[in-house]
Amino acid sequence: MYRLVPRVVYSNERGFSFDANPSGYRDSWSTRSRGRMKKEYMNDFLKELSSEHQVKEKEKVLKPFRKDIYIENETTKKRTDEAVEEIRKNGRILVPSHVPKPIKHLKELQFGEELNLELYSKFQMPTPIQSQSWPVILSGHDLIGISETGSGKTLGFMLPALAHLQAQELFQRQTIVGSNRVAPMGIIVAPVRELARQINQVAEDYKKFFDVETALFYGGSGKDSQFVHFRRGFHLCIGTPGRLMDFIKNGNLDLSNVSFCVIDEADTMLSMGFYPQIQYIVNKTRKDRQTLLWTATWPSEVRDLAKNVTSKPIKIDIGSEDLRTKENIKQEIIVTKGRLQYSTLDDLFNKILEEPNHKTLVFTNTRNRADKLMDVMRRNGLKVASIHGLKSQDNRERSLDQFRKGYIDFLVATDVASRGLDIQGIKNVVNVDFPTHIVQYIHRIGRTARGEKKGMAYSILTPADATVAKDLIKVLKDSKQEVSPALLKLSRTDEKRWF
Structure with a gap:
């Protein structure tokens, strides 16, 4: 169990x-x-x-319910910041700071041996969205999941949904509240019947492990064949907006006891004009429910819906984030024809020092590079400190405090150490090492130009960065930035030809 x-x-x-x-x-x-x-x-x-x-x-008079049902596995608990960052980087997982650590193996989840064997027979490792969403959802958080179809998101929300229902007291799970009237604890809303049926099939495959009954409601078929669910009762209902509203308005479906709500493919539903129906359905549920909203895109309409139906959600983005940077960040790309020379950095840092405000965040890809670069900069008279995963918490806080207060002008950091970093007044971001994923580049340079302020982002690319050059060009064009001939050449040239 x-x-x-x-x-x-x-x-x-x-x-x-x-x-x-x-x-x-x-x-x-x-x-x-x-x-x-x-x-x-x-x-x-x-x-x-x-x-x-x-x-x-x-x-x-509604009874309290259990939201946080997560027990962090010892393997997960001992996972270092660097290992966590590696999982997220490899899976292109974008999350805010201070969220539960992702899992790497199915054995890290305590769903029970019987279910684990069933899962192992189908796949050995969780997909990126499952890796991060399972700990978040089981911890009781509302969630916004941005992930493409085929990413494993259905199982990503189905297992936590079933576990949530199983976790509740037995008396709360009694669903029949009157003649042909059912009050389930969970609801999943999908835009079309094909998707609703797919979701229901996943529920059918796994509900036996949780002692949960489900029901499927969708248009295009007679209500009579679906009405049988109201005579036997169910804990989780899956359906399309129109058919769900039919049963709600007829008094058959009572959502006032729903504590777990899933809105799948929200962007598709909004494009079909289902905003009022979604809002109506959600408003019929408990106000303290746990809500998951899933979407493949993140336009303003979906953001508006998410704001209305979720409470303090954690947003998980699987590589689908809009690759457009703010236009108030000017991006300058420096392409070298060989390995990075410190003379290149000399020229760049001297240029930065000529500005009245030269608070600068410098990124490297490794801890060793961060410390070595800090030493070189100090020997050249710059006021600098470094932060990375091997630094103690006290050391990190001291360096950050010096940077905030202006005692030092430069802070050298790795991605792991800089996660959640929010320091006002950063004028420049320098990528001494270009990140391996373009989304990380967007997050890095987003440390400057907070609010309506302007900022500069300098990035040094070597032939080793040829694989990300095309992605960078797209970002620059989408952000109305200049693309240099050297960068275009790098994107079209095999790495070996540069040496």
């Missing part, structure tokens, strides 16, 4: 903000200077308000 460590969350965590007193609202409307509301509008208004009042009263 799945081991559980509960974190109890009470149902009034996200309550209504108004005083649900129907008579009070009626009195306020009746004294309007333009006269009373028309009777039919008044009745509709009071009916809706009374319904909301009943929902609020019902929420007062």
Whole structure:
């Protein structure tokens, strides 16, 4: 059985903000200077308000539920920052700072031996989205997952959904609340019936390991064949917006007990005009629910929906982030014809020092490079410190404090040490070593030009960086930056021909 460590969350965590007193609202409307509301509008208004009042009263008696059911495996717990960064870099996993560590092997999850054997028979290692999303979801966080179809996201949310339902007290999982009326604890909304059926198939494959019953609802087929679910009960419902709303409005589907909500392919649903339906469905669930929103793209419409339906979500992006940098960051690319020479850095740092504000963050790809570069810069009279994964926490904090307060002008860092770094006033970012993934480049140079301020990003590329040159050119063009002939040549030339 799945081991559980509960974190109890009470149902009034996200309550209504108004005083649900129907008579009070009626009195306020009746004294309007333009006269009373028309009777039919008044009745509709009071009916809706009374319904909301009943929902609020019902929420007062909803039982607490378990959100955080994650037990971190000892292997995961002992994983170093460098190893975590390597997993994320290889999987092109972009996350904010201070999130649960990703897992590398299935054995790091305590789903039980029987389920693990089933999973091992199908694949040996989790996909990048599963690697990072499982610890996040099982820890009870709301999540925004940006990942393409075929990335393993369905299993990424299905196993935590089933585990969440299994974790609840037995009395809460009794779903039949009246004649042909069911109140499940979980719901998954998908845009089209084909996807809903695929999701349901995954649920069918694994629900036996969690003692959970599921139900599938979608349009295009008769309601009678799906109505059987309401006679036997279910814990998790999977369906398309239109058919779900049919059963909600008919009084068959009661979502007031839903504590786990998944919105899959949100961008597709919005392009189909389902925004009102999604909002309606989500509003019928508990206010303290755990919500997962999945999308392949991240346009403003999806961001707006995510803001409305999630609470303090963790955003996981699997290599699909918009590769466009801010236009207030000027990017200068320096292409060398051989190995990096310190004379190149000499010229660059002297140029930076001529500016009135020369607070500069310098990136290298390894710890050794960071320390060696710091030593060279110090010997040349620059005020500099370095931070990386082998530095003690006290040493890192001391260096960061010196950088913040302006006691030093340059801070040399690796990607691992700089994660979550938020320092105001950084004018320049210098990539002494170009990162192996273009998304990391975007994150690096994003340390400057915070808000509406302007910043500079200098990057040195050698022939060894030829493989990322094309991606860099795309970023520069999308950001309306100049592409030099040397960079174009590097993108078209085999690495060996440069030596």
